[in-house]
Amino acid sequence: MNLEDVNAVKQLLSAPQKIVVVPHKNPDGDAIGSTLALWHYLKKKGHEATIIAPNDFPKFLKWMPKNEEILIFEKQSIQAKKYIEEASVIFTLDFNHLGRIGQMEPLLEASQAIFVMIDHHQAPSGYAQIMYSDVTMSSTCEMVYNFMESLNDVEKIDTDMANCLYTGIMTDTGSFKFSSTTSRTHKVVADLIDKGADNTAIHNRVFDTNSPSRLHLLGCALGNMKILEAYSTAYITLSQAELDKYNFKKGDTEGFVNYGLTLEGIQFAVIFIENAEEGIIKISFRSQGSFSVNEFARKYFDGGGHTNAAGGKSEQSLQETTAYFETVLENYKDQLTA
Numbered sequence: 642m643n644l645e646d647v648n649a650v651k652q653l654l655s656a657p658q659k660i661v662v663v664p665h666k667n668p669d670g671d672a673i674g675s676t677l678a679l680w681h682y683l684k685k686k687g688h689e690a691t692i693i694a695p696n697d698f699p700k701f702l703k704w705m706p707k708n709e710e711i712l713i714f715e716k717q718s719i720q721a722k723k724y725i726e727e728a729s730v731i732f733t734l735d736f737n738h739l740g741r742i743g744q745m746e747p748l749l750e751a752s753q754a755i756f757v758m759i760d761h762h763q764a765p766s767g768y769a770q771i772m773y774s775d776v777t778m779s780s781t782c783e784m785v786y787n788f789m790e791s792l793n794d795v796e797k798i799d800t801d802m803a804n805c806l807y808t809g810i811m812t813d814t815g816s817f818k819f820s821s822t823t824s825r826t827h828k829v830v831a832d833l834i835d836k837g838a839d840n841t842a843i844h845n846r847v848f849d850t851n852s853p854s855r856l857h858l859l860g861c862a863l864g865n866m867k868i869l870e871a872y873s874t875a876y877i878t879l880s881q882a883e884l885d886k887y888n889f890k891k892g893d894t895e896g897f898v899n900y901g902l903t904l905e906g907i908q909f910a911v912i913f914i915e916n917a918e919e920g921i922i923k924i925s926f927r928s929q930g931s932f933s934v935n936e937f938a939r940k941y942f943d944g945g946g947h948t949n950a951a952g953g954k955s956e957q958s959l960q961e962t963t964a965y966f967e968t969v970l971e972n973y974k975d976q977l978t979a
């Protein structure tokens with residue numbers, strides 16, 4: 642964060658504020674970890690703070706300290722609306738475009754609050770007066786640590802906050818293996834462990850929570866995997882019928898897309914998941930190396946994200962979507978096999 646913004650935040654937080662903290666829709670470990678850690682911090686600093694998530698978050702995050710305090714806009718919209726209308730400051734974490742918060746978008750657009758963005762995605766939009774945006778960061782949780790450090794408050798990080806921040810860094814870095822993981826990331830994580838983050842317990846709570854039906858769904862997904870060796874690409878499909886058969890619950894397909902990248906020689910992995918309720922195919926893209934799935938998703942599938950991880954969607958059928966995907970893939974043959 643630049644000095645000007647640090648001073649602006651110091652000024653802003655020098656008097657008690659009514660603050661709303663917002664993660665993106667379908668919040669993941671980084672979104673929930675960063676908002677909770679910041680919430681704990683703001684409360685410690687004497688502010689009134691409320692986290693409002695656009696919709697619910699997965700069960701494997703429901704052990705996080707004070708996660709029960711998070712208001713879910715989809716379920717508690719009247720209460721949430723009141724907090725947003727009364728907020729003097731709104732922090733938006735782990736996203737940079739108000740289109741990422743679903744039905745909350747018009748409320749935030751209408752708000753007169755001062756907006757503070759903390760985020761590591763590409764192409765931020767300009768809604769926030771104070772923007773801490775850095776695409777080189779491993780996670781928003783690492784940025785929240787930096788944010789507190791900028792405000793000379795690293796010593797305020799307690800065990801609860803350390804557990805929250807550790808979780809987001811761990812999940813967003815694929816357990817510290819993605820290329821966004823730097824020596825600085827490890828230094829931050831080391832300090833979080835010193836401050837009480839229970840790394841082994843966090844790993845178990847987040848990753849070792851499979852239900853039998855989820856593992857069976859994974860088996861189905863892997864069975865559907867199509868490998869396009871000539872394009873160093875592998876993709877998975879899951880139809881609504883298959884999801885229903887294996888008693889799909891929200892979050893069950895989390896991480897499935899990454900299996901494609903574990904194949905030798907595969908640079909680009911994709912999963913297409915049918916969502917009958919929304920009438921769309923939800924798509925996740927992952928890559929290894931320089932192939933930008935962010936650009937690919939933006940160009941062809943109404944999405945975006947990071948260089949190596951992005952999302953998108955299609956309003957065609959599952960079959961039409963994968964056929965289109967294979968067609969546009971042709972344009973990247975040289976790049977993918979270089």
Ligand SMILES: [Mn+2]
Nearest residue numbers: 671735781813
């Ligand atoms: Mn993130």
